[in-house]
Amino acid sequence: MKFILSLFLLVTLFTNAQNNYPQDYFGNPLEIPVILAGTFAELRSNHFHSGLDIKTQQRTGLKVLASADGFVSRIKVSHFGYGKALYISHPNGYTTVYAHLQNFAPNIEAYVKKLQYEKESYEIEVFPTPDVLPVTKESLIAYSGNTGGSGGPHLHFEIRDKQERPINPMLFGIDIKDTTNPIVDAIYAYPLDQNSFVNNSNKKQKLRLIPLKNGDYTTESIEAIGTIGFGIETFDRQDLAANSNGVYNIESFVNGNRIFEIDLKSFSFDETQHINQLIDYKHYIEKKERIQKLFKKNNPLTILNSDFNNGFLSVEDSTNSVYKIRIADYKNNESWVTINIKGSKNSIAEPKPIKTTPYLVKTDQTTTLKKESVTVDFYRDTFYEDFYIDFDVKNDTLLLHKDNIPAMKSFNISYDVSNYNNEDINKLYIARLVGYKNNPLYIFTKRNKNSLVASTKTLGKYALATDNSEPTISPINFKNNQWLSNYRFLKVKIDDRDSGISNFRATVNEKWILMEYDYKTKTLTYDFNDGVVTDTKNNLKVIVTDNVGNNSTFEALFYRK
Ligand SMILES: [Zn+2]
Incomplete structure (x- = not known):
């Protein structure tokens, strides 16, 4: 009896550990089954994904329902990022977030439009008090869309706690069918330093991956000496869609003892950028593949748990060890990778020399680099590790290393432009040169007396660029002097x-008039249902300004009755 009781207790404890969050409180925000185009905490550019991307049958305009009772506590409309987003606060302290919306439910839409017309701005952010827009569970709050930085119609859905930390919504009992194991794409071995080697090299080694019949994996055995770690490329697929999504948990073991864990239940927005130190950033920039490192080096991410030696293992001569990786999805489908390691002095080889330059950037110091007209200022803790930076300036082109080292803080690039005349300075901006064609990409540039200053987190090539051309404006669905009586939109x-x-x-x-801007299609859209166009003869005027202040004006007449 005692045994059964403690077993029961154990099971209860285990279940609670898995489900510390209210179950069945939050409902499906759509009227169709939840099928995922993206999972919580999957690896994205400079961030972990903070919610679920729920598929909307490749369509926009699906009804979005309140996931639980509460009130609309924040509405944000922006050109980029979440596009049109709605936040609902719930009495239990959690907030749900619905993003990339096409538009809001009629009462909320009216509230938003009133504000947009008051502020004469498409982009707005507002925090209504609880009495203004209360909602009940499953009531209509919006229509799904593709606004902001969305790459296709879907609903981005989040659950956040009181500290604004996003939590995996699946922990709240949102059920998604998943019966297959995570898939492993690649395994890499990393020697930690100049005195550590894998297969006679102290560069990272891609290991030959061998799939086993039961779905698990092994790799070729390796010979190593010194301190080494491993990295993995892995993804998961749910049953009802082919999308490659993120996994839920990764653990590593040495000779049966767990040494490291990546636990993707929750994180905070201030730490999400440290994903760049979790992945092999250089590899990602060069190959566009995200290797997650199963060790921790100068990484403050709270999702990393190290039981031993930050996930590294020390390999001594004449030893045999077994390194295992367990990858699990939310439904606890698991895949294992087994790597046999033979410790051998024979693996010692000539270390790879460290490439030096005259400029060592130390993370615990500020660094200023200056040549010709350019000054670059790095504050302390801009980078995760000390490194020798490539730095040169030729004819206003700044070579600032390659974009293969992640920065956690912005740094300033400043150009002395006192030798330009004032009129020319007004058309100048700091550009990052991207791609093999060195296309100039505008970086937000401020003028400070005789300097132009830009702030960025990206290393690479920069230059002064000139913008002498005005923006272009052209009508899409009408002509000058046209009758538009039956038109719903003006584009x-x-x-x-x-x-x-x-x-x-x-x-x-x-x-x-409110014109909604979609940067992806470069389209401005006015909705005649807004009711502000009431005259028969109408003069439309659109003024567009570019980032250095060139502007264009477009005018057209149209008629309505
Ligand atoms: Zn999303």
């Missing part, structure tokens, strides 16, 4: 070749 295409669009303003008969 205009806007573009800017060099520095890019900074802002726009549209009026009809001098009255501001």
